[in-house]
Amino acid sequence: MRTRRSRRAPLGAALAVTAALALAACGTGSGSGDDSAAPGSPDASAEIVIGSTNEPTGLVRNVGGSSGVSQTMTRNVYEGLTSVDVDGEVVPTLAESWDVSEDGLTYTFHLQPDVTFHDGTPLTADDVVWSISEAIGPESKSARKSDLLVIQQATAVDDATVQLDLSRPSQGLTFYLASVTIVRDGDTELTSDNGTGPYRFVEWVQGDHLTIEQYDGYWGEPAQNAGVTFRFFQDTTALNNALLTGDLDLVIAEDSPDQLVQFEDNPDFTITEGTSTTKQIWAFNDREAPFSDVRVRQALYKAIDREAILSAVWDGYGQVIGSMVPPTDPWFVDQADVHAYDPDAAEALLAEAGVTDLSISVDYIPDGTTEAILALLTKNLADVGVTLTPNPIDDATWYQKVYTDHDFQTTLMGHVNPRDVLWYANPDFYWGYDNPQVQEWVTAADQAPTAEEQVELLTQVNETIGEEAASAWLYLDPQIRVARSDVTGFPVDQVTESFYVADIVRES
Amino acid sequence: MRAALLRIGALLISLVLASVVVFVVLRLLPGDAAGATLGVGTTTDQLDQLRSELGTDQPVVTQYVQWLGQVVRGDLGTSFVSRLAVADLITQKLPITVPLSLSAFVLAVLVSVPLGVIAAVHRRGPVGVAVSAVSQLGVAVPVFWVGVLLVLVLALQARWLPAGGFPRTGWDDPAAAVRSLVLPVVTVAIAMSAVMVRYVRSATLDVLDQDYLRTARSLGYGRWHALARHGLRNAAVPVVSILGIELATSLLGAVVIENVFALPGLGTLLLDSVTSRDLPVVQALVLGLTAVVLIMNALVDLGQRAIDPRLRAKEVAA
Numbered sequence A: 001m002r003t004r005r006s007r008r009a010p011l012g013a014a015l016a017v018t019a020a021l022a023l024a025a026c027g028t029g030s031g032s033g034d035d036s037a038a039p040g041s042p043d044a045s046a047e048i049v050i051g052s053t054n055e056p057t058g059l060v061r062n063v064g065g066s067s068g069v070s071q072t073m074t075r076n077v078y079e080g081l082t083s084v085d086v087d088g089e090v091v092p093t094l095a096e097s098w099d100v101s102e103d104g105l106t107y108t109f110h111l112q113p114d115v116t117f118h119d120g121t122p123l124t125a126d127d128v129v130w131s132i133s134e135a136i137g138p139e140s141k142s143a144r145k146s147d148l149l150v151i152q153q154a155t156a157v158d159d160a161t162v163q164l165d166l167s168r169p170s171q172g173l174t175f176y177l178a179s180v181t182i183v184r185d186g187d188t189e190l191t192s193d194n195g196t197g198p199y200r201f202v203e204w205v206q207g208d209h210l211t212i213e214q215y216d217g218y219w220g221e222p223a224q225n226a227g228v229t230f231r232f233f234q235d236t237t238a239l240n241n242a243l244l245t246g247d248l249d250l251v252i253a254e255d256s257p258d259q260l261v262q263f264e265d266n267p268d269f270t271i272t273e274g275t276s277t278t279k280q281i282w283a284f285n286d287r288e289a290p291f292s293d294v295r296v297r298q299a300l301y302k303a304i305d306r307e308a309i310l311s312a313v314w315d316g317y318g319q320v321i322g323s324m325v326p327p328t329d330p331w332f333v334d335q336a337d338v339h340a341y342d343p344d345a346a347e348a349l350l351a352e353a354g355v356t357d358l359s360i361s362v363d364y365i366p367d368g369t370t371e372a373i374l375a376l377l378t379k380n381l382a383d384v385g386v387t388l389t390p391n392p393i394d395d396a397t398w399y400q401k402v403y404t405d406h407d408f409q410t411t412l413m414g415h416v417n418p419r420d421v422l423w424y425a426n427p428d429f430y431w432g433y434d435n436p437q438v439q440e441w442v443t444a445a446d447q448a449p450t451a452e453e454q455v456e457l458l459t460q461v462n463e464t465i466g467e468e469a470a471s472a473w474l475y476l477d478p479q480i481r482v483a484r485s486d487v488t489g490f491p492v493d494q495v496t497e498s499f500y501v502a503d504i505v506r507e508s
Numbered sequence B: 001m002r003a004a005l006l007r008i009g010a011l012l013i014s015l016v017l018a019s020v021v022v023f024v025v026l027r028l029l030p031g032d033a034a035g036a037t038l039g040v041g042t043t044t045d046q047l048d049q050l051r052s053e054l055g056t057d058q059p060v061v062t063q064y065v066q067w068l069g070q071v072v073r074g075d076l077g078t079s080f081v082s083r084l085a086v087a088d089l090i091t092q093k094l095p096i097t098v099p100l101s102l103s104a105f106v107l108a109v110l111v112s113v114p115l116g117v118i119a120a121v122h123r124r125g126p127v128g129v130a131v132s133a134v135s136q137l138g139v140a141v142p143v144f145w146v147g148v149l150l151v152l153v154l155a156l157q158a159r160w161l162p163a164g165g166f167p168r169t170g171w172d173d174p175a176a177a178v179r180s181l182v183l184p185v186v187t188v189a190i191a192m193s194a195v196m197v198r199y200v201r202s203a204t205l206d207v208l209d210q211d212y213l214r215t216a217r218s219l220g221y222g223r224w225h226a227l228a229r230h231g232l233r234n235a236a237v238p239v240v241s242i243l244g245i246e247l248a249t250s251l252l253g254a255v256v257i258e259n260v261f262a263l264p265g266l267g268t269l270l271l272d273s274v275t276s277r278d279l280p281v282v283q284a285l286v287l288g289l290t291a292v293v294l295i296m297n298a299l300v301d302l303g304q305r306a307i308d309p310r311l312r313a314k315e316v317a318a
Helices: A010-024 A067-073 A125-136 A173-177 A236-244 A294-302 A306-314 A343-352 A368-383 A395-404 A420-425 A436-447 A451-467 B002-028 B033-038 B044-054 B060-072 B086-121 B126-140 B143-157 B174-208 B211-218 B223-260 B266-275 B279-307 B309-317
Strands: A047-052 A082-084 A090-092 A095-100 A106-111 A151-158 A161-166 A199-205 A209-214 A227-232 A269-284 A359-364 A387-392 A410-415 A472-484
Touching: A047 A236, A067 A209, A082 A173, A090 A095, A106 A125, A125 A151, A125 A161, A199 A227, A236 A472, A236 B143, A236 B223, A269 A368, A294 A343, A294 A472, A306 A368, A306 A472, A359 A368, A359 A395, A368 A387, A368 A410, A395 A410, A395 B033, A420 A436, A420 A451, A436 A451, B002 B060, B002 B279, B033 B044, B060 B279, B086 B126, B086 B174, B086 B223, B086 B266, B086 B279, B126 B174, B143 B174, B143 B223, B174 B223, B211 B223, B223 B266, B223 B279, B266 B279, B279 B309
Parallel strands: A047 A227, A359 A387, A359 A410
Antiparallel strands: A082 A090, A095 A106, A106 A161, A151 A161, A199 A209, A209 A227, A269 A410, A269 A472
């Protein structure tokens, strides 16, 4: 089901094969088990150790985007009424099924029977009502709150049925509900007792690791391994060293191809390349001149050789994009060529807009990737007579200066969320793109009577922002994982926030 | 007695001043914990709400007074980001950082003192020149680079020692814990020894040129005997003062090197907290480190007095 990928090297093909193998999973690894008794048989008592750079910030619910918590615990320890599975599809989870009223304003969810929390108490409709109400309540600081505000009220019809009343129809509701995990009535923090997933939360030692273990009383298919420890690293060299020396079974995301050399052609490791939803963006402050002029944005976009940038940063991995939509979102259309690299056209457009001697500042958070992008960007733009002034800042400063105060000209940023094209319909978002037509389409799309109409409207949004170069989308990060070759069953693509670990096996 | 009280008073005043500086500087930084915690997707209202919960919307003076009041009562507060108790966070990391920096310090002293003395005595010989040259190199090379090199050779190539990390069970498995600290300790010790060798060498050179040593030699003592009997005690005075500073350096070195070795110690915590503007954690850590440095300096002063009667005499005269 994967869409186009831009790998050209033979290595790419080799990777596709390994990726397919890893997907096929179970029982067919190349088997380099150290002192393997019976190579090829999955070891159900194995504890899998996974390396990651994305650590949870805290266990209090509804604080920000909490991507570290989602990655490690959503679906594994905590479940929603629905889930987004590893292919990006919405699937029933704690809700066995649901009915939608004809006007699309009432959703009735029938809860999965026999679900227990990790302390053994049964899940009831009250727990669901509490968890959803808290996420949209006045105290909620969840990054998903605005998406969920379409819910006016959650009520328990009986112990096994929950009804949601909406203020308007919402095509996105079941997708958004996947991020609202259900805990026990009244709980505001994640604990070892209040999840319902295949694993129970054991401990989180800040700065080091988070451990989960298989829960015996799980209502669904039990996990294929005994437990998982996520170890957190700030330094990616240390992360890869740990994998090399056998301290880790798997690294969720490699952040540069340089690190891969040591694993390529090494039979002890498998490298997989999948697709991610992380878009690297050079965002303009569209509310300010000269970026308020469509021609200037288009000119700047055309001035950039995205292929060259992608190959400098990712060396053949990844994919050039021409809009905010990753190929795994339903409203993807390939727009990479709409504003293809064309310095002459860029100069002509700048002249037409009457812009000369343009000098632009770029706020960025310095790391290997942004430095590499910036170097090429600076050269590309110098070719069309535009000067870039780099302004390195740190994360917290970015949130203040760029995200909150909108005090910037342009910025380099990676955006990881799926389906976040909707931010182009919010004129108060940091890049300040303000197109009433786009806003209307986005509103209409969520209220559309059918999913097809929703997709059609959002495809128009996608095409329009691409044509108007609302931002300069550079490329989509590849999702590169490296595993010990006796470890299989992990998702290759990363199209949701969670990293589902229950199918991972290590051969004994 | 009066001198000791004065010292303690000065120490407390320095601590308070340091805490004011830390407090103000941290708040001059752009960005805040609310923004860093909530991130993309949240609204301005949600940000303001979190700020008022954390109290960061209050005037700096109010915040400082509240914080100081807590600290005086022994309460270091709660992390802005993880909402865990700061005291717990720090206590959790001590079993890594304290053994790391103390062992590195002891190792560095054991290596640098003999080497420094030898380099001074044989200053024109090949041994002396070699020690000087190597220590010069050690000073010039950044500490994390030494760490990376050691990992490459001893962990990744030879597979003798772990490349990083600390056992999840901590010191319950002492052998594993020690193994994981060997490379970091050696790394920090190398960087420190390089500096300390040079101090020991020059302090020893100083006393070698003194008249009393020449007199001792003229009385028939051998070179080493004269030095051992009359020289080392004198050479120790400046060296002890530098040892105090170096013990503090070893803490800071540990902070830098923890990142390279993926050790979940105070340094990793400090980096994390500065990045996310987790002010209660940063304040507590910086205050703690400052206290250690100031106390070390005070001890060094007392130590010097014990070694050198002239310092005691001066005080009496004054």
